[in-house]
Amino acid sequence: MNLEKVLAHQFKPIIHPLNERDCMLYAAGIGVGARPEDASDLQFLYEQNLKVFPSFVNVIAHPGGWVQAPELEVDWVKLLHGEQSFEMHQPLQAGKTYVGHFRVTDVLDKGPGKGCLLYMRKELREQESNELVSTVDAVYFLRGDGGSGGTVQNVPAPHALPERAPDGQVLLTTLPQAALIYRLSGDYNPIHADPALARKAGFERPILHGLCSLGVATRAILQAACDDQPERLKSLKLRFSSPVYPGETIATEYWKDGNVVSFRARAVERDVVVLNNGRAEIHPA
CATH class of the missing domain: 3.10.129.10 (Hotdog Thioesterase)
Known part of the structure; x- marks a missing residue:
């Protein structure tokens, strides 16, 4: 470098x-719509009084x-x-x-x-x-650019999760075709669609986009801490620790401490932490 x-x-x-179509397509890509008759999902998928899912700012x-x-x-x-x-x-x-x-x-x-x-x-x-x-x-x-020099010497410490047991968890299952839908929001990296290229990159099959996994975790935080009101989410941060495979169930464990929610997410089928050191800040109701 x-x-x-x-x-x-x-x-x-x-x-x-x-435009409205892009907003709804993004929401569908992160799995919104699993509750198709629930206003909590329809607010992001139906053009009447449409709201934009907050994590779309990443995309x-x-x-x-x-x-x-x-x-x-x-x-x-x-x-x-x-x-x-x-x-x-x-x-x-x-x-x-x-x-x-x-x-x-x-x-x-x-x-x-x-x-x-x-x-x-x-x-x-x-x-x-x-x-x-x-x-x-x-x-x-x-990974390949160490020794090129830098501007800082210390890594900011990751957000520490509480040592007590989680206050709860939200289970959200991803669709087998989730990566194929999500990529239509603009990330066309072939490792999310092409089985041969995914294997060449070291994965057993195409993986889910990291920012799609973030979107799933954001869904969990909205459900667990915001009463599905997107305007209450002030901020969210996390570390990507392992890839998710489409079709897996993501269990987001959370801890509530005032207006701060700590969280991590696990791929249930493999018992692997895929998102870690999560921290969300919530506006009061």
Whole structure:
């Protein structure tokens, strides 16, 4: 990786008109609709008084495969999505246009052969008013770029889960075709659709997108702590710890402490933690 060029990379603002169809397709992709006659699901899937599912802020106005630019010299084939967080400043609305402004904020070098962490921020603004709608942060693990230098030396500690037993859990089953639906929201990486390429990448079959798994966990938090009211979700962050396979059941265990909800998610069939160190902040009812 060429650290100087990565830090100096200029991202063009990405304009994203948000229509009702895209909003409903995203919601369907993360499994909303399992309760097809329930108003809690229909609010995201039916055009009458449509609400936009909050975790859609992670997906819209995405910069695409910018790390593949040759001048950056990033070993992008070895990139992994490590962490993701978002904070809602106001809800998304179908029919409005949003603009994503991106920048690389920091790089932490773990040393030769150990990879590095790249920290990236998106500010999502409503085009007409320029009001900030959401702040989205991502951490990427560049396994092949250790020894390239960095800007910081210490990794922020992950959110610590309470040591007591969980206060409850939400079970949500993903569809076998979940990745094929979710990819229509813009992430066409073939390891989520092509069995041969997924095996070549080291997976037994196509895996679910990490941000789709995040969307499923967000559904669980809305059910467990927000009474399915999306406007009550202020922020959410988590670590990706293992991939999910479409068709698996995700059990999201949670702990409530005032307006903070800690959580982790497990693939039930394999008893594997797939999302960890989760923290959500909730607005009071």
